[in-house]
Amino acid sequence: MDNNNNAVTDQFDSPEANPGKIAVIGGGNIGEALVAGLVKAGVDPNSIFVTNRRSERSAELAERYGVVTGSDNVEAVSGASLCFLCVKPAQVIDVIGEISETLTHHDEQTALVSMAAGVTLAAMESAVSAAGTPLVRVMPNTPMLVGKGVHVVACGRYVDDETRQRVLRLLAVTGKVVEIPEKLIDAATAVSGAGPAYFFLFTEALIDAGVALGLTRDVAEELAAATVWGSGEMLMGDDSAAALRYAVTSPGGSTFRGIRELEESGVRGAIFRATEAVAERSAGLGG
Ligand SMILES: NC(=O)c1ccc[n+]([C@@H]2O[C@H](COP(=O)([O-])OP(=O)(O)OC[C@H]3O[C@@H](n4cnc5c(N)ncnc54)[C@H](OP(=O)(O)O)[C@@H]3O)[C@@H](O)[C@H]2O)c1
Structure with a gap:
């Protein structure tokens, strides 16, 4: 997969192309870069829910991008079709534990997309309570802030083609997308992540x-x-x-x-x- 982001800019203007509610857990460097790219590409800011622990940071992101912000991760993922985990690696499993029940019980099939280094699909799979939750690992880099990022993507075993396309298409608005086997993600982190x-x-x-x-x-x-x-x-x-x-x-x-x-x-x-x-x-x- 080798997408050029220029080709997909503004593709979310039409209602049928809209990806639905998107949760971004962790609005730090990477979370903000993702949000900036999505909003610039035409995703409705009202459909993006970004969480942080610090309310000042939430206020900053709300003002800058017009997105919905807060500190409640459960509220963020409730009804979301996609949830990007943009917290530090050491926090990923705890956050999955926090939102897992909601993912099991709401009507949406939420795909969990982790941007964290080092957290394997197997570790994420053990942390989700619903077997079959679609899990994706992504190694992004910060130039996605200016639409020139590189996303290295490895999809888990429960990701069907429709979900895979949805994730790849969204990521492509902030940069190039390259799919690789999960075992090569640390190598890719050393080249494009860092x-x-x-x-x-x-x-x-x-x-x-x-x-x-x-x-x-x-x-x-x-x-x-x-x-x-x-x-x-x-x-x-x-x-x-x-x-x-x-x-x-x-x-x-x-x-x-x-x-x-x-x-x-x-x-x-x-x-x-x-x-x-x-x-x-x-x-x-x-x-
Ligand atoms: N930076 C890079 O160049 C880069 C490149 C590739 C991949 N990554 C990956 O991207 C991930 C994020 O890195 P980053 O550089 O963006 O880190 P960061 O700037 O420290 O951002 C982390 C964010 O997560 C929020 N947060 C922490 N605990 C939370 C919780 N329980 N619920 C909701 N939000 C929470 C923090 O909010 P508060 O500040 O309010 O606590 C902060 O805004 C990491 O896993 C890293 O491996 C980073």
């Missing part, structure tokens, strides 16, 4: 390096950010990362000297080690 942080760090270092060479910080920031943006657009084309790099490193040229310095400093090895560390940590987060 990936934005690597690029932010790299950009930060590039800015400082530009300032060290005499650029003003404003100019260095503009140059670095625009370079990451343009390079990202090129990477979304047909050419591989390697081919694009070869094209900008002419034989014996100045860029080649820079690449050699990076290689000799162990940048490639650092990326292997960083991603291994993330995958390992992510696998352990579910407890």
Whole structure:
């Protein structure tokens, strides 16, 4: 599955396309990014119920997006066709325990979609009281805030095709959707879940390096950010990362000297080690 979000923007304007009530448990970074994307794509804000523990945060989200907010998770999931779990991994199982009875007894077949790292479908399955509850694991990333996220998705055994399509279609409005087997989710977390942080760090270092060479910080920031943006657009084309790099490193040229310095400093090895560390940590987060 490889969706481009541009193709689906505004698809929820028609009543028949409306996904019904959506609960978002945990309106933090990821919860907000999801809500922002859904509202921007035309999902009726009145059909989105977001919960937080802090009332200030709820008020902020209500004002920013016009969504319904509160702190009662049971009220949020009651009658919802989809429930996104956007709390920290350590809280997922407790939250499922809290809403489980409601999911069993209301008329809707609610699909539970967890955005949390490390919490397996098997662990979620043991926590729900109704056997057969459709469960989905998603590893998102924060660029979904600007409609350019990546969602890595693994569906559980009780997800039928209609539910799967509904979930994938909703996620696609905030970014690309890539389905993979669950056993690869920690690897994907190390690449795309944590990936934005690597690029932010790299950009930060590039800015400082530009300032060290005499650029003003404003100019260095503009140059670095625009370079990451343009390079990202090129990477979304047909050419591989390697081919694009070869094209900008002419034989014996100045860029080649820079690449050699990076290689000799162990940048490639650092990326292997960083991603291994993330995958390992992510696998352990579910407890
Ligand atoms: N951040 C990322 O880049 C990223 C990337 C991929 C996946 N994820 C996954 O996304 C999930 C959320 O991460 P995050 O960065 O968005 O965390 P976050 O900013 O700390 O947000 C968590 C939110 O959950 C709320 N919350 C906590 N307990 C709750 C409860 N019992 N009922 C309702 N709401 C509750 C918190 O509200 P209060 O503040 O009011 O307590 C907070 O708004 C995590 O499981 C993480 O693994 C994050």
